[in-house]
Amino acid sequence: MSTDQSVFPVRIRTARKPQRCDSYPPCPGIEPGERYEDHRLPPGNIDIGNRHWIRHKIHYPRLPENGPDGCTLAAAYREHQRREQAAA
Numbered sequence: 001m002s003t004d005q006s007v008f009p010v011r012i013r014t015a016r017k018p019q020r021c022d023s024y025p026p027c028p029g030i031e032p033g034e035r036y037e038d039h040r041l042p043p044g045n046i047d048i049g050n051r052h053w054i055r056h057k058i059h060y061p062r063l064p065e066n067g068p069d070g071c072t073l074a075a076a077y078r079e080h081q082r083r084e085q086a087a088a
């Protein structure tokens with residue numbers, strides 16, 4: 001069984017357009033080509049009592065077993081790209 005603590009289905013997707021990232025603390029957002037977790041919670045969850053679908057999009061991996069999380073990785077990658085462009 002999965003050790004993920006979330007109780008609702010999660011899909012790993014690759015962004016085709018810029019998206020909000022629902023991480024905390026907030027990150028600048030999900031850029032095209034970056035992977036994110038698409039969390040969907042159907043209405044009527046007993047613990048939360050939500051009446052509508054809840055969706056969260058968060059950089060993948062949100063909860064890495066070791067190493068930095070997806071938001072940190074994305075930020076580091078962007079910083080690397082900025083330096084490469086500055087050096088060109």
Ligand SMILES: [Zn+2]
Pocket residue numbers: 021022023027028029030058059070071
């Ligand atoms: Zn993020």
